[in-house]
Amino acid sequence: MRGRASFDEEGGEYRRSEQRVRARSFRSMIARGHCLIKTRPSHRFIQSFLKGGMDMTKKKAQLTCVFFVILAVMLSWGTAFGKDDYPNKTIEFWVGFVPGGNSDTFARVLGPKISEVLGQPVIVVNKPGAMGTLAMALLAKSPPDGYKIVTCPNSSLTSAPHFEKVEFDIANDFTYLAKLYDITVMLGVPADSPFKTIQDLLTHAKSDQRKLILATWGNFSGAHLATEEMSTYTGAKWEHVPYKGEAAVVTALLGKHADFGSLTENSLPHIKAGTLRPLLILSQKRLSALPDVPCLKDIGLTFSVAGMTEAYEGIMAPKGLPKNVHDKLLNAIKVAWDSKEFKEACEKTNFKRTFVIGEDYRQLVIAGNKAVGEALAKYKKQ
Amino acid sequence: MELLDHILMGFQVCLQPSNLLWAFVGCLIGTLIGVLPGLGPTATISLLLPMSYQISPVGAIIMLSGVYYGAMYGGSTTSILMNIPGEAASVVTCLDGYQMAKKGRAGAALGMSAFGSFIAGSFATFMMVLIAPPLAQFALKFGPVEYTALMVLGLYIVTFLVKQSMLKSLIVAVFGIFLSCIGIDSISGTSRLTFGKLDLLDGIGLAPIAMGLFGISEVLINIEEKAKAEILKVKIESYFPTKNDWKRSAGPVSRGSVLGFFLGIIPGGGGVLASFMSYAIEKRLHKNPELFGTGMIEGLAGPESANNSGVQASFIPLLTLGIPTNVVIAVLMGAMLIHGIQPGPQIISEHPDLFWGVMTSMYLGNAMLVILNLPLIPLWVQLLKVRYGLLFPLILLFCLIGSYSINNSTFDILVMLISGIAGYFMRKTDYDSTPLILAYVLGSMFETSLRQSLIMSGGSFLIFFQKPIAAVFLGVVIVLVVFSIFRRSKTKKPAIPA
Numbered sequence: 018m019r020g021r022a023s024f025d026e027e028g029g030e031y032r033r034s035e036q037r038v039r040a041r042s043f044r045s046m047i048a049r050g051h052c053l054i055k056t057r058p059s060h061r062f063i064q065s066f067l068k069g070g071m072d073m074t075k076k077k078a079q080l081t082c083v084f085f086v087i088l089a090v091m092l093s094w095g096t097a098f099g100k101d102d103y104p105n106k107t108i109e110f111w112v113g114f115v116p117g118g119n120s121d122t123f124a125r126v127l128g129p130k131i132s133e134v135l136g137q138p139v140i141v142v143n144k145p146g147a148m149g150t151l152a153m154a155l156l157a158k159s160p161p162d163g164y165k166i167v168t169c170p171n172s173s174l175t176s177a178p179h180f181e182k183v184e185f186d187i188a189n190d191f192t193y194l195a196k197l198y199d200i201t202v203m204l205g206v207p208a209d210s211p212f213k214t215i216q217d218l219l220t221h222a223k224s225d226q227r228k229l230i231l232a233t234w235g236n237f238s239g240a241h242l243a244t245e246e247m248s249t250y251t252g253a254k255w256e257h258v259p260y261k262g263e264a265a266v267v268t269a270l271l272g273k274h275a276d277f278g279s280l281t282e283n284s285l286p287h288i289k290a291g292t293l294r295p296l297l298i299l300s301q302k303r304l305s306a307l308p309d310v311p312c313l314k315d316i317g318l319t320f321s322v323a324g325m326t327e328a329y330e331g332i333m334a335p336k337g338l339p340k341n342v343h344d345k346l347l348n349a350i351k352v353a354w355d356s357k358e359f360k361e362a363c364e365k366t367n368f369k370r371t372f373v374i375g376e377d378y379r380q381l382v383i384a385g386n387k388a389v390g391e392a393l394a395k396y397k398k399q
Numbered sequence: 400m401e402l403l404d405h406i407l408m409g410f411q412v413c414l415q416p417s418n419l420l421w422a423f424v425g426c427l428i429g430t431l432i433g434v435l436p437g438l439g440p441t442a443t444i445s446l447l448l449p450m451s452y453q454i455s456p457v458g459a460i461i462m463l464s465g466v467y468y469g470a471m472y473g474g475s476t477t478s479i480l481m482n483i484p485g486e487a488a489s490v491v492t493c494l495d496g497y498q499m500a501k502k503g504r505a506g507a508a509l510g511m512s513a514f515g516s517f518i519a520g521s522f523a524t525f526m527m528v529l530i531a532p533p534l535a536q537f538a539l540k541f542g543p544v545e546y547t548a549l550m551v552l553g554l555y556i557v558t559f560l561v562k563q564s565m566l567k568s569l570i571v572a573v574f575g576i577f578l579s580c581i582g583i584d585s586i587s588g589t590s591r592l593t594f595g596k597l598d599l600l601d602g603i604g605l606a607p608i609a610m611g612l613f614g615i616s617e618v619l620i621n622i623e624e625k626a627k628a629e630i631l632k633v634k635i636e637s638y639f640p641t642k643n644d645w646k647r648s649a650g651p652v653s654r655g656s657v658l659g660f661f662l663g664i665i666p667g668g669g670g671v672l673a674s675f676m677s678y679a680i681e682k683r684l685h686k687n688p689e690l691f692g693t694g695m696i697e698g699l700a701g702p703e704s705a706n707n708s709g710v711q712a713s714f715i716p717l718l719t720l721g722i723p724t725n726v727v728i729a730v731l732m733g734a735m736l737i738h739g740i741q742p743g744p745q746i747i748s749e750h751p752d753l754f755w756g757v758m759t760s761m762y763l764g765n766a767m768l769v770i771l772n773l774p775l776i777p778l779w780v781q782l783l784k785v786r787y788g789l790l791f792p793l794i795l796l797f798c799l800i801g802s803y804s805i806n807n808s809t810f811d812i813l814v815m816l817i818s819g820i821a822g823y824f825m826r827k828t829d830y831d832s833t834p835l836i837l838a839y840v841l842g843s844m845f846e847t848s849l850r851q852s853l854i855m856s857g858g859s860f861l862i863f864f865q866k867p868i869a870a871v872f873l874g875v876v877i878v879l880v881v882f883s884i885f886r887r888s889k890t891k892k893p894a895i896p897a
Contacts, residue, residue: 115806116445117729122737125448143442144807147583147600154597180583181590181600230855236588258543258854261585261667261847264723268666271720274542274855286721286743358452365739397588 103163103342104137111142111156111167113149119200119283119366120149120330124168126362127197127332130353135345149173150183153333157185161335163342166194168332175324175385176239179393188383192338195350196331196373196381198363201304202240204297205280205288207270215296215316218277222253229255232266232275239325240279242392243299246320247313249395267293281328282306282367299326306367324385325392329371331378347374406528409755413763418458422760425462426767429469436477436485436610437801440470444730448737456738457753461760463734467727468520468710468761472768475512475703476779479505481794483614485801487605488706490836491674493613495691495698502694505780506638511648511696512703513772514640519656519704520765523711526660528758532747535719538664543851544862548872549665550845553672555876557834557841559679562692568834571825575838578603579846586850598810605839607802607815612832614798615819618791620826638777644696651681651701656708663709666716666724670709671840677705711761718754720744 110131112124124141132139144152149169159165174187185191204215212218222229233240236259248254258275260266266278270293277296280288285306287293298304298312300322313322332350334343353359354372363370373381412418432443444463451459474485479496492512499508526534541549554572561568581592582602593599640648655677662673681701682691691698713724721743723729732742740750747754782790802815822832856862864870 115726116441117723117726117733121445121730122448122733125445126737129449141445142807143445145601146806146808147597151597151600180588181593181597182595184597228857236586256854256857258851259586259588260851264729265667268539268716268722269542271722272539272542274544286741286745289741290721290743290745292720292744361739362737365736365741 103339103345104135106137106164108132108135108137108139108163109142109165110139111144111152111165113144113146113152113167113169113173115145116143119368120168120170122366123198123330123359123362126358127168127350127353130356130358131349134349134352147181147183148177150177150181150185153191154184156333156335157190159335161192161337161339161342163334163338163346166332166334166346168197168330170200170330171324171328171382171385172239174382175389176237178386179390180237187386188379190336191379192334192336192343193375193378193382194332194334194343194347195354195375196329196371196378197350197354198330199369199371200281200328200330201369202243202299202326202328203280203295203304203307203310204244204277204299205270205284205293205295206277207273208292208294210276210294212277212296213294215311218296219251219253219316222255223251229276230274231255231257232260232269232278233257234261234263234266234279235259237393237397238279239322239328239389240299242389242396243322243326244279245396246322246325246392247318250318250320279326285367305369321388323381324388327385329381331373402528405751405755406759408752409528409759412457412752412756413461413760417455418461418756418760419763421454421458421462422465422764423767425465426469426472426764426771429466429471430473430768430771432466433470433473433485434476435473435801435804436483436614436797437606438804439486439606440467440727441730442804443470444727444734448730448734451734452737456735456740457756459738460731460735460740460753460757461764463731464714464757464761465764465767467731468707468764469768471707471710472513472516472772475516476509477797479508479512479699480779480783481614481797482617483794483798483801484609485606487609487671487836487840488674488709490609490613490833491678491702492699492706494678494833495693495695497617498692498694499696499699500783504694504696505783506776507640507644507696508699509776509779510639510773511644511700513769513776515648515652515655515700515704516707517765517769518652519659519706519708520711521762522656523660523663523708524758524762524765527711527715527761531715531758532719534664535715538666538716539720540868541665542866543848543855544866545868545872546667546848547845547852548863548869548876549672550841550848552872552876553676553841554838554845555879556676556679557837559682560675560831560833560837562831563829567830571830571832572834572838575835576842578608578835579839579842585847586854598808602843603814604805604811605836606805607811608818608839609836610798610802611815611818611820612822612825612835614794615815616822616826616832618794619819619823621787622791638780639773640696647696648700650684651677651697652704654680655701655704655706659705659708660712662705663712664715664724666722667844670706670713670725673705673709674702675837677701707765714757714761717742718746718757721746 110124110128112121114120121143128139128141144155150173152167153169153173156165156167177183178187206212212221231244233244235241241257260269263281263283266280267284267287269275270278280293284293288295295307295310298310300312301314303312304310334346351372354370360370413422428443429440432438432440443466447463447466451462474489475492475496477483477485478489478492479500482493482497484490484493496508496512499505557572558565579602581599583590583600590600658677659673662676663670678698678701681697682688685691685697713728716722716724717728717732723732735742740746740753798815799812802811803809805811825832852862863873
């Protein structure tokens with residue numbers, strides 16, 4: 018007697034003693050392995066399933082379904098329970114943009130630090146869409162349990178709501194945790210441009226010579242609106258060509274497809290290397306990294322650029338956070354903000370670390386939104 | 400020679416055991432995520448960023464670069480085996496690669512794709528080392544005007560992809576352009592065709608559409624044809640490309656490498672165009688163009704080489720000028736920044752070890768990838784022998800997870816499913832979906848560049864002929880159009896009066 022029944026392929030029988038015969042195919046390998054172990058109905062089931070050609074009986078189909086249902090329940094079990102303390106499970110840190118941008122890079126520096134303080138993993142999840150407003154809309158609908166926080170640049174809150182009807186109210190739908198760093202916008206030219214100072218550029222623009230081309234990273238973006246205000250107050254005129262993102266603006270400047278363009282601290286490497294020259298800081302204060310570059314006040318322009326070129330990024334949560342959750346989160350964020358890694362990251366990118374919390378942050382955003390709204394009403398003719 | 404010194408230094412850096420290890424890790428991870436459709440190098444590199452803080456900057460950049468070009472190697476695997484393109488550039492691989500797999504030549508397809516990519520990558524690395532800085536300056540000359548002309552050429556290439564009915568392909572192409580208009584228009588800042596839905600504000604993603612039109616529709620068609628099980632049980636002819644394959648692929652690989660290299664260096668859009676253009680050129684140059692789409696190895700080798708060559712070339716603007724060419728390179732730029740390396744024109748002087756080390760490690764990485772991928776080919780081919788009833792749920796699962804993983808959005812899954820059903824109907828009615836992908840990619844770029852150019856020129860169309868590079872591209876298009884009219888009128892029989 019051959020002992021236990023053994024499975025085969027192609028209809029022939031297969032003996033255990035012939036196990037040294039090399040399996041001709043993957044399937045026979047599995048068949049061999051299984052028959053060497055046992056040949057209980059469950060294993061016969063697996064073998065016949067893989068071999069194919071046999072009709073699945075109702076019983077087997079039901080078994081498979083039950084298996085998957087149990088699997089699904091087991092997988093979802095883990096998230097259902099938790100102790101009452103916050104935090105007792107993973108916190109999601111949403112970024113409203115694709116990886117590679119400022120928001121994402123900083124979230125990936127802050128995330129691990131916050132996680133250290135809170136003792137739970139903090140995972141960064143990119144939820145790009147609609148200039149960051151998709152993530153904000155999803156956040157507004159999330160429960161205020163402190164397990165979902167979002168980092169976003171001010172533009173998502175001050176500019177984007179004017180372009181599209183958004184499903185959130187910036188004044189009331191969020192808990193503003195803290196503003197973490199400032200970004201400065203400036204105007205620059207390629208290194209071999211004939212304009213050595215902003216006055217040269219303005220003089221040229223006011224005259225009847227060839228119209229200059231300005232590159233910014235978006236039509237009616239904060240930078241564009243600020244330059245429109247400049248144009249109104251100085252009488253200088255130029256042609257505006259919108260590009261997609263700061264990298265495209267830098268490329269356009271380096272390739273001489275535009276005369277001047279809007280830049281941020283992201284372009285400081287180019288400035289330091291001498292391929293781009295900054296002419297003006299689009300803000301009422303000078304930039305410490307570039308002490309010789311004049312700001313708006315220095316050339317006699319006193320209009321406010323709140324919400325337009327005074328850019329910043331911060332962290333927010335849904336409204337109605339319980340006090341203990343709010344305090345724990347804020348504390349964790351402060352520690353992360355004070356951490357060596359974040360300080361180094363800010364130094365490397367030249368962004369200014371600032372810490373503005375709660376109500377002050379919220380008021381800043383509301384004021385910025387209002388200012389952008391007014392500017393848009395002036396310059397957007399639709 | 401100074402160049403030789405630099406190269407030697409580069410090899411010294413990348414042959415250090417730790418850097419070798421990181422290159423290997425990067426290539427391995429890259430291949431794995433490349434095989435999974437949807438989840439791409441962008442997300443993976445960002446996930447690996449925190450872990451990369453622990454290692455040296457050079458090692459980190461070597462590893463992350465390895466993930467990027469490794470993903471390109473892996474991406475062709477699912478395209479060939481299951482007709483699922485992971486991203487736009489893999490779509491062309493599906494066309495002939497999958498047909499080769501259906502005929503039992505999956506091994507040859509996978510092998511030629513690996514070898515072609517290796518040769519292209521080596522060529523690109525060689526060129527990079529020699530002429531990177533002046534080449535980067537050439538790339539800078541591409542402004543909106545030049546882009547528009549290039550896009551016109553690209554859109555004309557769509558006609559080369561036509562299989563049977565020109566009218567049907569054009570309808571599909573126009574529909575692709577229409578789809579690309581959905582979303583916020585960057586020039587005017589207004590949203591178009593979004594119907595107020597936030598999800599549509601950024602447009603419909605290309606990857607879900609590609610996965611649906613190719614992968615899901617293929618599954619649907621196969622389920623419908625109950626005889627599918629027999630079709631996939633075709634005898635596996637060989638696991639590796641034959642001598643004949645090599646002979647036929649020599650030309651496409653060389654042409655693809657060169658084409659991909661020059662298109663990949665252009666910031667913001669050259670990469671995808673490279674694989675489509677290579678396919679179109681090979682089809683045009685071949686003796687029997689009508690066979691393309693039935694499993695011609697030329698249609699696989701050329702685009703794969705162009706793709707890989709383009710990927711290598713896309714590093715050039717980053718390392719020489721500090722400008723990212725696409726999203727993946729932008730993430731790499733962020734990684735460099737966090738490691739304390741300011742990306743910009745001074746990299747080559749301030750961090751020569753990084754510059755030359757990364758360049759030479761690309762060559763090593765390509766070699767590693769070929770060594771990694773070749774032994775896996777028999778394993779992948781065996782996958783095809785699994786009963787289709789077991790395989791297609793896995794394919795669907797991959798597609799679902801893949802499309803979600805791109806943006807963590809369930810909307811992308813919906814897009815993919817709808818595209819899949821639409822693709823099924825398109826195939827039943829003989830509408831080819833390839834022109835849609837190309838037109839989709841080119842449509843938005845064409846429109847944006849055109850409007851930017853017209854703003855710059857004050858409304859005059861003459862600007863396209865005033866700038867030399869643009870004039871050259873448009874000249875090529877005009878020549879091609881004239882040629883094809885000439886050819887048609889020659890083959891047309893003169894009308895015989897009744």
